[in-house]
Amino acid sequence: MAAIQDDLSMNLEAGGVAPDVRPDTPVKDPVQWMKENLFSSVGNALLTGVFVAVLGGLLWWFVGLVFKDSNDWDAVATNIRLLFSFNYPAEQYIRVWFSLGMLLGAVSLTAAFFDINPSMSVRKLGINASGLGATSLIVGVLPATPSGARIVFLIIGALFLAAGVGTLQAVDEPHKKFVSFPTMLLTFGLSVVAFAWLVPIGRNEFANGAVIDEGGFANPSTKIPWTIMMAILVGVYFLARAVKPMLPVKPVQTFLITFWVAGPAFLIFLVLRDPTFDYDRVLKVDIPWAIGFAVVGGAILYWLTKPMLGEIGRLVAVALLGVAVLNWVAAFFGWWSMLQKTRVSFLVLALFALAAPTFAGEKSARVRYVGAWVAVVALGHWLITGINTTSTLDIAAPPFLGGFTISLVIFYYVMLVSFPLGAIMALARTSTLPIFRVMATVYIEFIRGIPLITVLFFFSSMVSLFLPNGMDLSELAAIFIGYTLFSAAYVAENIRGGLQSVRRGQFEASDALGLTTSQRTIFVVLPQALRVSIPNLVGQAIATFKETSLIFIVGAFDFLRVANVSIASQPDYLGQNLVGLLFVSAVYWVFAYSMSRASRSLETKLGVGSR
Amino acid sequence: MTATLKRRLALLAVLSLFAAACSSGDDATDNADTDSTEASDDGDSGDSGDDGDSGDSGDSDDSGDTVDLAQGGSVLETVKARGTLNCGVSGAAVAFSFTQADGSVTGIDADYCRAVAAAVLGDANAVNFVALTAAERFTAVAAGDVDLLMRNSTWTQSRDTDVGMDFGPTTYYDGQQLMGRASDGFSGSSAVSEIDGAVVCTNAGTTTETNIAELAGTLGINITLNTFEDFNIVTENFIAGSCDIITTDGSALVGRKAEQQPEGEEWVIFPATPISKEPLGPVYGQNDSIWADVVNWTVYATIIADEYGVGKADVDAALAGDAPEMVRLLGGEGELQTAMGLPADAFYQVISQMGNYSEMFEANLGPVGLVREGSANAGWQDGGLIYAPPAR
Known part of the structure; x- marks a missing residue:
């Protein structure tokens, strides 16, 4: 009884619209904040000192690593193509750009039609800019930085710091003013375009002496295509916002969801593969x-x-x-x-x-x-x-994808398929029917007991031995199936954790309302369970993304392997794998961090942890 | 009553669907529904004119697309029908087969793949390179995933006799050597016994590790053996000074010395006679002598052309020239090539598109500092081991 009452009151709270009556948090000036938080006592001051020293040391070491004398950053610059799309034929690059353009357009449409418009308070923007500026200044004064780069770091640091502090000073109540999403999108687009036109990437000579052509449309050139891509990203967003009132929103949303599920398959197998x-x-x-x-x-x-x-x-x-x-x-x-x-x-x-x-x-x-x-x-x-x-493509090695593309594609599809599969398995494992429960438990525990490498190797090398004569599993399909089955077991356990947090009363209430089992599961239990599982699921997604580098074991050239092995085995850049590894970690970090940021804002939106 | 009727109707519908599906079966295109990439493996659109009609549904659809050895065919027929050669390479072996910045595969192993494609198909670019890891390379040959393996694989007794594959003529004679610093008192003429007490580094889990450990045992010297996952890390440790000696195949050491030796330091490779024999060459499926002949004689053709000094540039002159063996080899007269199932001009294509042995060696192994003169890879007239049977 008490449990049911609890649930009822909780539902009421959740359902009712509560006005935000919390008082404003007073904004402290930095000096006072530091006094209160970092130097409140002798012990605290000591701890702060130690941590600053450790962090400074780490930064020193890292800067030293980046600017090591033996590093040849040309290895990365020259091999940008190899890193991102491996051996995709250059004369077919228009297909890559077309696919990317469609994806960016879809991102903009989705943002416009699902009202996704994250905004950032001016205060936060100012703090971030000052932080970036300060870090840049510190890097600039570190002895490990070479003198050429030092000036650049100092200038950039000073500019950012000035801009950040200036914004904070100039704007009244900066925590209440927000930078809108369109502004941020526009700034992002312009920065990318500026980067493409100002930074000389893609102009380096190939090992065989050929130079990447910078002109033309379908070339592997970077400037013009990236400008068009950013025009699509920003343009489609503003266009969609303009026409949104004239269009029925629901069908467009359905179309967009369909695109995100089926579109990438279309792009990969019918556009990229031709x-x-x-x-x-x-x-x-x-x-x-x-x-x-x-x-x-x-x-x-x-x-x-x-x-x-x-x-x-x-x-x-x-x-x-x-x-x-x-x-x-x-x-x-x-x-x-x-x-x-x-x-x-x-x-x-x-x-x-x-x-x-x-x-x-x-x-x-x-x-x-x-x-x-x-x-x-x-x-x-x-x-x-x-x-x-x-395929009409003349591609040298079997998986026609490689580099960052294969990592991203495998990640996307593995998550797309392993999520529903994992949900079904979690439901089966908590089912009251013994056969489902036993089957799901055996599967999950079996998969969790063996390493991913084993699974991948099994699907790549062994499965074809069990297939009918003449039937074959391609490398990409083998990787995809093996990885999905592996990931699904982990997703299932994450969702099961969520399922266990749904209270008994929810089941009883659904039964009392006369819902069928499927209705109860789909409309009552799963939504609550999934909401609770978000942090774990995102953790699993990030792990899946980073572990795509294990597909090297079956001979695919993923992002990491290209940087670590392919580039380092070119005569011109023999042994130059450190720069590649630094570059790859930077890209992985950007993606993993964006995912975790997105999950955090999703959690806030759904109120995980606050109710 | 109606329920029973409906049940029967439903079953009937299922059965009819099934029956229809059976009768109009067969096609090569759908064999591997999940096969996204190795389209050439299916040999589809090329030879599947016998679409989905029930014409030949009598036999299994799953056997039609690859002529495998069990059915008595040779890989040669498969390759000709497919129009491309599936060639297994490393994709990350300096000077042997590595990936260029534009995605193309370069190296002497890759060039021999191209040479075989030129001989069989007349087009050196009709190669489908399959990058294989060391672990999966021999399985791939035995399973027929690749027609030819050119992945700097050492020819050993156990590999030749054990697994389902055969070895062709050696294209590069390698051998394990050691590299140390001149400042530590080593020179090109140092002996292995001089490394007593040194820290020796190499890749983990390779035969190089076993070789050096066994040799140290035989010589009765004490060494500290440190192993690392890949040779880049081994070299970094050598540069950083945490290894006194590094050891692997001589060809790799020469490349490392040429590219990574810091200013003001002198690295030396020793002993002059390698401590192990590593003959590298083509590997193909077992018991297919037609295909074996094609691969072997492609290699021999490049060597014979080299003996006559005939390269890319003067191949036309040689075809019209007065050396009978060269004329026979290039298809000017006789039926040496047609007898083995190749076009008469097969080796003309090889030499004109890929060049002779020397040219391939210079183009790929030259840039990393490897030379033929005085090594086992010199021609037999110059005291080396590169030798080909006569073409007649």
């Missing part, structure tokens, strides 16, 4: 099959989602699963032949059929379920056909 479709075959074989599956499968599913269908539905679903499994067994023994995608489609249909009773309900719900099936068939068949068609 398959040469055999249209005759597409018309005669591929499209009829897709339509066949969509229609017949849709009809079966529509029937299966009928409420009160009972035992028959389950039998049909199991029969479908039997057929689907039989197809794979048959492929293994070569009993009969079949398009690979029909095998896949049968399996997916069986899974849809098994899940059908959970989605039984009104006509509209059933139609929506069938719609989901049709969408899956369309997308699946389209991608499988695209992936299986020969």
Whole structure:
């Protein structure tokens, strides 16, 4: 009883709109702040001194590392292309820019249509700028800094410090004034463009003596494409804001979510890979099959989602699963032949059929379920056909992606797929049905008991031994499948932690309202569980991102391996891996830190920890 | 009643879908639905004119796309049908196969891949380079993932007899040596016994580690052996002074000395006779002598051309020239090449596109300071080991 009352009062609190009645925190001047926080007692002053010394020492060591005499930063500058897109052919770079442009456009659209506009208070901006300026000044006076760079650091430091302090002094009540998101976006775009035009990256000679051409549109040149990219990023945002009142927001949002799920696959397999479709075959074989599956499968599913269908539905679903499994067994023994995608489609249909009773309900719900099936068939068949068609690209090594691109792509897809997979596994592990519970537990504990390298190696080298004769798993697919299965186990445990924090009363209340199990899970339990799991999930995402460097074990050239091995084995830059490693860590840090910042603002928005 | 009817109808629908799927099976294109990249492996659009019709659905769809040895075919046929050569390389071995800033693979191993492609397909660029780690290279050959492995792999008895692969003629005779500082009293003529008490560094888990440890045991000297994950770190430790001696294959040491020796320091490589034999050359699948002949004779062709001094520039002159062996080799007369399943001008293509052995050596190993003269890699007339059987 007490628990239920607790929950009720909590819900009331959460539901009601509470005006912010907290008093303003008085803003202290820096000297006073330092007195109170750093030098409040002799002990404290001593601690402060020690930590300043340690931090200064670390910075000294780091600056020494960066400006080491033997460092040849040309190694990074010359190999920027290799680092980011590895051996993607230069004359096809327009595809890379097109993909990047679409992604940036989507980012802007998403920000505009989902009202994502993080802003920063002027006070914070001023403090950040002064901090940056002070750090730059310190680096400038450190003895490890070479004299050429010293002046640059001192000038930049002085400018930033002056700007930061000046802003804080000039603006009244700086903690109440905010820099808007459009301003920040515009500043970012302009800075990137200025950087592209002023800093000479991409002008270095290749080892074989060729020079990267700086003119032209589709060249691997940096200036003009980056200018266009930033124009897209900023322009699309302002355009979207302008047309937003004239457009229905919901459909655009749905479209954007679809893009984020399916768009990257389209960009990778159909734009970056550029398959040469055999249209005759597409018309005669591929499209009829897709339509066949969509229609017949849709009809079966529509029937299966009928409420009160009972035992028959389950039998049909199991029969479908039997057929689907039989197809794979048959492929293994070569009993009969079949398009690979029909095998896949049968399996997916069986899974849809098994899940059908959970989605039984009104006509509209059933139609929506069938719609989901049709969408899956369309997308699946389209991608499988695209992936299986020969690429027009003349790329030397098998994974046509490499460098930072492969790290980013693997990370994106692993997280995209392992998240729902992990959620299902977490639900299965907390399920009351022993079979699901045991299966999920065994899977999770098994995966968590073996290292990622083993999983990757197994999928890359061993799985092809178990596949039917002639069937093969590409490097990229092997990495993706292995990594996803690995990551899903960890995601499942993170979500299970969240599930356990949902109180018993929530389940009881849902049952009392007459919600079905799926409704209870989807609308009541999962949202609360996921909210609690955000910090852990983001931690897992960051770990996944950084651990993509382990894919080197199966021969892929990821970001880290290019810097550490490829560059260091070019005769011109033999042994120059320190600069590459510093560069790679800087890029990784920017991405990992952005992720953790994004998660923090999401937590604030959802009120994790404050209620 | 209706429930039973519906159940039967549903089952019927499932069965009909399934039956339809079976009958119109077969195609090479869909074999590997997840295969995103190795499109060439499927040999699809190229030879899959037999689309999705039920014509040949009798046999398994999964066997049609690669002619493997179990069916009696040679890799030569597979490569010709595919139109590209899958060649396994390191991708990160200085002067042997490394990745340039523009993404191209360079080095003498890579050039031999190109030479074989030029011989079989007439196009030196029809190579699909597969970067392999040391751990997976032999599995890749045995499994047929690569047609040819040129990944500075040492030819040893156990490798030759154990796993499913054979070795071709050696293209580079390497050997483990040591590198020390002249200031420590070492010179090019130092003996290994002089390193008593030194800190010796090398890569972890390689044969170089075993070799030096065994040798120290045999000579009865005391050394401290420090191992590191990769040779960049080994070299850094040598530069920083925490290693007195570093050891690995001589070719790598020469490169390191040329590129990383600091001003005012003198690094020396010794002993003159390497402490181990490391013959490096092509590796291919076991029991496929047709393919083995193609690879071996491509290597021999570059060596014979070198013996005659015929390079990229004067190959046309040699074809019309008066040295009968060269004319036969370049396809001017006889059927030496056509008899082994290659075009008559196969080796003409090799020499005109890739050059002879010397040219490949100079272009790739020259820049890191390796020379043929006086080494095991000199021609047999000059006291080296590079030798080819006659072309007749």
